[in-house]
Amino acid sequence: MKEIRVALAGPPNVGKSTLFNMLVGANRFVGNWPGKTVDKYEGFFEHMEYSIRVVDLPGTYSLNAQTEEEAIARDYIITEKPDVVVVLVDAVSLETTLYLAVQVLELYDRVVIAVNKIDAALKRGIHISTEKLSRKLGVPVVGISALRREGLHDLVDTIIRVAEGLETVRRLKLDYKGLDYYAREIEHAIKGCPKISEYPLEWSSMRLLEGDAELERTLQHYCADALGLVEATRRRVEEGLGSPPSLLAASVRYSFIDGVVAESVTTTGVVKREVTERLDKILLHPVAGPLTNLGIILSVLIVTLTVNTGFPIKQLLELTGNSELAQVFEKYTISGLFSSLFDSLSNVLAEYLSGIRLPAFLVSLIVDGVIGGVGAVLTFLPLVFIVSAAFGFLEDTGVMARIATANHSIMRRVGLSGKSLMPLLLGFGCNVPAIMGTKILETDREKLIASLIAPLIPCQARLVVLLILISALPATPMAKVVALVSTYAYSLLLVAVVARVASTFLSHGEKPELVLELPPYHRPSLRVIWWFAWDSTLHFLKKAGGIILGLSVVVWLLLHLGPDGFTEDISSSIAKAIGEALTPLTAVMGIPHWQVALALLTGFVAKETVASTLTVITGTVDPVEAVQKLALTPAQIASLIIFITLYTPCLATVATFHTQFRRYKLTILLIAYEFAIATVSAVIVYQALNLMGF
Numbered sequence: 001m002k003e004i005r006v007a008l009a010g011p012p013n014v015g016k017s018t019l020f021n022m023l024v025g026a027n028r029f030v031g032n033w034p035g036k037t038v039d040k041y042e043g044f045f046e047h048m049e050y051s052i053r054v055v056d057l058p059g060t061y062s063l064n065a066q067t068e069e070e071a072i073a074r075d076y077i078i079t080e081k082p083d084v085v086v087v088l089v090d091a092v093s094l095e096t097t098l099y100l101a102v103q104v105l106e107l108y109d110r111v112v113i114a115v116n117k118i119d120a121a122l123k124r125g126i127h128i129s130t131e132k133l134s135r136k137l138g139v140p141v142v143g144i145s146a147l148r149r150e151g152l153h154d155l156v157d158t159i160i161r162v163a164e165g166l167e168t169v170r171r172l173k174l175d176y177k178g179l180d181y182y183a184r185e186i187e188h189a190i191k192g193c194p195k196i197s198e199y200p201l202e203w204s205s206m207r208l209l210e211g212d213a214e215l216e217r218t219l220q221h222y223c224a225d226a227l228g229l230v231e232a233t234r235r236r237v238e239e240g241l242g243s244p245p246s247l248l249a250a251s252v253r254y255s256f257i258d259g260v261v262a263e264s265v266t267t268t269g270v271v272k273r274e275v276t277e278r279l280d281k282i283l284l285h286p287v288a289g290p291l292t293n294l295g296i297i298l299s300v301l302i303v304t305l306t307v308n309t310g311f312p313i314k315q316l317l318e319l320t321g322n323s324e325l326a327q328v329f330e331k332y333t334i335s336g337l338f339s340s341l342f343d344s345l346s347n348v349l350a351e352y353l354s355g356i357r358l359p360a361f362l363v364s365l366i367v368d369g370v371i372g373g374v375g376a377v378l379t380f381l382p383l384v385f386i387v388s389a390a391f392g393f394l395e396d397t398g399v400m401a402r403i404a405t406a407n408h409s410i411m412r413r414v415g416l417s418g419k420s421l422m423p424l425l426l427g428f429g430c431n432v433p434a435i436m437g438t439k440i441l442e443t444d445r446e447k448l449i450a451s452l453i454a455p456l457i458p459c460q461a462r463l464v465v466l467l468i469l470i471s472a473l474p475a476t477p478m479a480k481v482v483a484l485v486s487t488y489a490y491s492l493l494l495v496a497v498v499a500r501v502a503s504t505f506l507s508h509g510e511k512p513e514l515v516l517e518l519p520p521y522h523r524p525s526l527r528v529i530w531w532f533a534w535d536s537t538l539h540f541l542k543k544a545g546g547i548i549l550g551l552s553v554v555v556w557l558l559l560h561l562g563p564d565g566f567t568e569d570i571s572s573s574i575a576k577a578i579g580e581a582l583t584p585l586t587a588v589m590g591i592p593h594w595q596v597a598l599a600l601l602t603g604f605v606a607k608e609t610v611a612s613t614l615t616v617i618t619g620t621v622d623p624v625e626a627v628q629k630l631a632l633t634p635a636q637i638a639s640l641i642i643f644i645t646l647y648t649p650c651l652a653t654v655a656t657f658h659t660q661f662r663r664y665k666l667t668i669l670l671i672a673y674e675f676a677i678a679t680v681s682a683v684i685v686y687q688a689l690n691l692m693g694f
């Protein structure tokens, strides 16, 4: 057992004792007035391989050591040097409570900030971006509600990461402008003074300049002559800058806090009570609830899909005979715009690079491999962004919490809580934000189960390939719609079955509880939605971007290297050899075509690549034509549809999953189980349809 010593500091009445009680299971005195805890109390709890010792410190507004409580809190931090100091701030009054946090951050470098009473803030329409706060302050910031036990998991994880040095915290250095000059003089005088040198030098010199009774006593005791200089310098500041240093320093801190708060807090109006009640009557109704929810989710999905890929509006336009309009429409969807942007970019670059006589193979590597890879990463960005923004909207308005509540009893049947619907639904857009979103779930088990099933939800990239394959089917429009709907239905059935199986194995039959309080409805704030979406996008870019880019280059190499080095002809490439080697596997599901095996292999990078590989191999431009050129039977196409929908999630998803759990066994399990399900399903579909003569 590894011991971690944690101190809870914070201004009076922020909820330190409440947090302490929740963490260690104690019953310290909690009440709604400041100054209840006057001494420090210790308790401990165990988490994984850690024994965590927690000290509940008395509340203090600052670290000035003017009252006994302040002295207790400050001495504890300075002399006991806890592994982590958790500074609590109050979400409802961030401006005033951040003062202490700033002071602690100037003094100490192993700090976690817990923004408590998030629940109360939300009720007042106050949103706090913990990411923004964290960036501005240079420390991890976790939003919690100690009273409702929300966010405590995350807090404990963060404490452990800071204690283990996995999370960097930098000591805060404010710009005290003119004061710095005087503080440096004091720094000079007290350097080497015993006892004082236990503190960071800049900190103690600034504190002495401001007037700190306790430090002055120490100075008097050990280096009395420096004290005279401190007093003289303080007077000089008053004369030179026109105000006492304590006032100047405090105003620097307050204006820093003002800036931080302005950037990370957004306030919105709260919707009136009667409207709230009426909405809840519908959204939480046992029957009307799930139905309305379904309607809301479908509309959100249709909007995001349309903006991204044109589906299903484009198909509707085509069906109604407006194929020209459909073309224009497709061109101006986000993926359309991106692909034309990248096409022109590669053309210009190819021309330029050939102009400066770069060898053909380098030109191709840069233009197709690298730019293609960057393109693959970038085309994901609007996808992740829009999906997250749409769901950020549902979450911010308070509708998402109703969806979770209304569907909790349905989700419980497969061993998940209603809350898991929030991340899982994101999966229809893209599996990456779905897996990232599972971190909002209560227990590690539920996070894992939800992340394991999320990749089975057909995402937009798969939808694109499905539409191509379905279009290539020689069938009536009605049969095509049936094919699409049944593919989705089958995927969702599998999601339910796998969730059930996984929860039987992982939770030993325990049913998850819904730990979710219904927040009030808000008018959504654009800024909050932007935070939510932008954060997911950046997260994706940082975590998965590099891997996708790297593998795109690898796939390029496989496609362009053959026995004689660089080749433009895919049929003499290493990739073809690999495709051929894999053909026995695809033959099992009825498709003994190396082109298909190769396309599926590249589809591992990103599912939509299946279509582009097929066009490259068959030398066509239109992917539907490419599929038709392979002369597959309906049974073969159906088998392919099922396989592509279910097999091994794309690289971005695998990368996200792996960074979330960091256990190779789990990542391999994810890839293997999906591969197995996909193969078995494809074989069955092929055999059945084949027998029926398709």
Ligand SMILES: Nc1nc2c(ncn2[C@@H]2O[C@H](COP(=O)(O)OP(=O)(O)OP(=O)(O)O)[C@@H](O)[C@H]2O)c(=O)[nH]1
Pocket: 010, 011, 012, 013, 014, 015, 016, 017, 018, 019, 029, 030, 031, 032, 033, 034, 035, 036, 037, 038, 058, 059, 060, 116, 117, 118, 119, 120, 144, 145, 146, 147, 148
């Ligand atoms: N809404 C809400 N109230 C909370 C939360 N956590 C604590 N409180 C309330 O805040 C008040 C103060 O809580 P304490 O835990 O006594 O605060 P403290 O920081 O220990 O206060 P001192 O010991 O006086 O410094 C109590 O009324 C708690 O119920 C929370 O997450 N949400």
Ligand SMILES: [Mg+2]
Pocket: 016, 017, 018, 029, 036, 037, 059
């Ligand atoms: Mg207390």
